[in-house]
Amino acid sequence: MKIAVIGLGNMGQPIAQNVLQAGYRLTVYNRTKEKTEEFASQGAQVAKTPRQAAETADIVVTMLSDDNSVSAVTFGKDGLIEGLSENGIHISMSTISVEFSEKLAAAHAEKGQSFLAAPVLGRPDAAANAALRIIAAGPAEAKKTAKPLLESLSQQVFDVGEESKTANAAKISINFLLVSMLEALSESFLMMEKYGLEQKQFLAIANALFSSPVYQNYGTIMAEQTFEPAGFKMSLGLKDTNLALAAAEQVSAKLPLAELAKSHFENGIEKGLGNLDWAALITCIEK
Ligand code: NAP
Secondary structure, eight states, X not given: OEEEEEOOSTTHHHHHHHHHHTTOEEEEEOSSGGGGHHHHTTTOEEOXXXXXXXXXXXXXXXXXXXXXXXXXXXXXXXXXXXXXXXTOEEEEOSOOOHHHHHHHHHHHHHTTOEEEEOOEESOHHHHHTTOEEEEEBSOHHHHHHHHHHHHHTEEEEEEOOSOHHHHHHHHHHHHHHHHHHHHHHHHHHHHHHHTTOOHHHHHHHHHHHHOOHHHHHHHHHHHHTOOOSOSSBHHHHHHHHHHHHHHXXXXXXXXXXXXXXXXXXXXXXXTTOTTSBGGGHHHHHHO
């Protein structure tokens, strides 16, 4: 089985490494060519365009920033959709909108190709340890073909059905839960400080009840104010909050908490905090 990985950023690099480790033949493409060099030295083929990468592969994995970058690489000049064979599979692991996921599924189906949405939970260290959690959706046959590959990149694969957009909506909802946690924990920290309780002391009490790595990790980042270097930038937090609001609008659902967090992120970004970790939401609220 031949695999192409397009997008060698913080997440795509460790994913491509694990594709090699799992023994697949790998082709890589990245807009900035320097990032392909270490893969060339390990025996991977380097493609000059997304189309060329797709021509070499049974499955093309894209791990790019957002809708715009996945669109450029798929539908732009020398895009992957023109290189992928009939029966070829495009797996999109990026956090993209529900609407764009539907567009990708339809465009690939028109060409006799398959589209799988497989967004991920976990940061770059989880990707490096093949410990991501993947939410997968798309045609059953394509999921069956892709299963060993997805399993080699993750600790768990959730199959949420045949419609790709369900996987993207689920990923967006998980990020919305994280945003809600950041908002609630920030507000609690700030109130309890006014009662004279340090953030770390309050976190110890919260952890006794919630005992989740999510509260532990983000609570510690907030209490210690280690917002740099950002594991996940506030600007990306705003992107994902907007994705949640758009996904809700599509099905006439309401996310008032997302509206609140959006306004806090926007204020923070206006004040120049956009490159800090999104846990700096507490600073936006405080200000
Ligand atoms: P990243 O480090 O910023 O990498 C982005 C990749 O997209 C790079 O390869 C970049 O190429 C490429 N790219 C951007 N715009 C492009 C364009 N117009 N045309 C072609 N290529 C373009 O991002 P990341 O952290 O790997 O995140 C990738 C995706 O995973 C995002 O959707 C993110 O929301 C999601 N995600 C991230 C995390 C995390 O903790 N980082 C966790 C879960 C999910 P260049 O190298 O040329 O810039």
